[in-house]
Amino acid sequence: MTEADSEKVDLRSEIPRFKPATPPAAFGEFVENMRRLQDLAVSIDAPDEVYAAAQEKTAELIELLAPFEAREGKGPANRSMQLPGRGSLLMPPWKVEKFDEESVVATGVLRRYHLGGGGVAHGGVLPLIFDDNFGMVVYAAKRPISRTAYLHVNYRKVTPLNVPLAIEGKVDRVDGRKTFITARLTEEDGTLLADGEGLMVQLLPGQP
Numbered sequence: 020m021t022e023a024d025s026e027k028v029d030l031r032s033e034i035p036r037f038k039p040a041t042p043p044a045a046f047g048e049f050v051e052n053m054r055r056l057q058d059l060a061v062s063i064d065a066p067d068e069v070y071a072a073a074q075e076k077t078a079e080l081i082e083l084l085a086p087f088e089a090r091e092g093k094g095p096a097n098r099s100m101q102l103p104g105r106g107s108l109l110m111p112p113w114k115v116e117k118f119d120e121e122s123v124v125a126t127g128v129l130r131r132y133h134l135g136g137g138g139v140a141h142g143g144v145l146p147l148i149f150d151d152n153f154g155m156v157v158y159a160a161k162r163p164i165s166r167t168a169y170l171h172v173n174y175r176k177v178t179p180l181n182v183p184l185a186i187e188g189k190v191d192r193v194d195g196r197k198t199f200i201t202a203r204l205t206e207e208d209g210t211l212l213a214d215g216e217g218l219m220v221q222l223l224p225g226q227p
C-alpha cells in the first residue's frame with residue numbers, strides 16, 4: 020500500500036488540531052437532507068416497495084460518495100463552524116451563538132431522530148451535547164488540548180423535541196492539567212432541563 024493509499028483509507032488520527040472549513044453551500048444542503056433522511060429512517064412505516072426503492076436510491080448515493088472518503092480533518096464535516104452541528108451528522112444540528120473565554124452557548128432543537136421514548140429526547144443524546152460543549156469551552160478558553168476524563172449529567176426534566184433549547188458551558192476552575200467545566204441545558208424561557216459537570220484533562224505529548 021502506498022502512502023497516498025493509506026491516507027485514503029486510514030480513518031484514525033491524533034486528536035485534531037482544529038482547522039475550520041468553509042465548504043460550498045451544497046455541502047450544508049446535503050447534510051440537512053441527510054438529517055431529514057435520518058428523521059424519516061427512524062419514523063417511516065411504508066409499503067414494501069417503498070423500502071425497496073429507498074434501498075436502491077441510498078445504494079446509488081453510497082456509490083457516488085464512497086470514492087471520496089477521506090481521513091479525519093480533511094473533509095468539511097465536523098469543522099464547518101457556520102453550519103449546524105459543524106456539518107457533522109453525529110452532532111445535533113445546533114448553532115454556536117457565543118464562543119469566547121467566558122462561555123460557549125449553542126442553540127437548536129432536537130428532532131425525531133433524537134427520540135428516546137414517550138415523545139421526548141433519548142437520554143444518551145444529552146451527554147453528547149454536553150461533551151461537545153465542554154470540548155468547545157476548552158478550546159474557547161484557550162486551554163491546552165484535552166480529553167474528557169469524566170462527564171456527569173443531572174437530568175432535571177424530560178427534554179422535549181422540536182422546542183428551542185440552549186446549552187451554556189463555562190470553565191469552573193483549573194488545576195494544573197485539569198479543567199473543570201459546568202454547563203446548563205435550558206428551554207428558551209430559562210427552564211432548566213439538565214446540568215452537567217465534566218473534567219477535561221490536558222493531553223501529554225504522545226497521548227492520542
Ligand SMILES: CCCCCCCCCCCC(=O)SCCNC(=O)CCNC(=O)[C@H](O)C(C)(C)COP(=O)(O)OP(=O)(O)OC[C@H]1O[C@@H](n2cnc3c(N)ncnc32)[C@H](O)[C@@H]1OP(=O)(O)O
Pocket residue numbers: 037150151152153154155158165166167168169195196197218220221222223226
Ligand atoms: C472549535 C472547537 C471545535 C472542537 C470541539 C470538539 C468537541 C469534542 C470534544 C470531545 C472530547 C472527548 O469526548 S474526548 C473522548 C472521550 N475521552 C476519552 O476517550 C479519554 C480517555 N481517557 C484518557 O485518555 C486518559 O484517562 C486521560 C487523558 C483523560 C487522563 O490520563 P493521564 O494523562 O494518564 O492522566 P492521569 O495521570 O490519569 O490524570 C491526570 C489528573 O486527572 C485526574 N483524573 C483523571 N481521570 C479522572 C477521572 N475520571 N476522575 C477524576 N479525576 C481524574 C487524575 O487524578 C490526575 O489528577 P492529579 O493527580 O493531577 O490531581
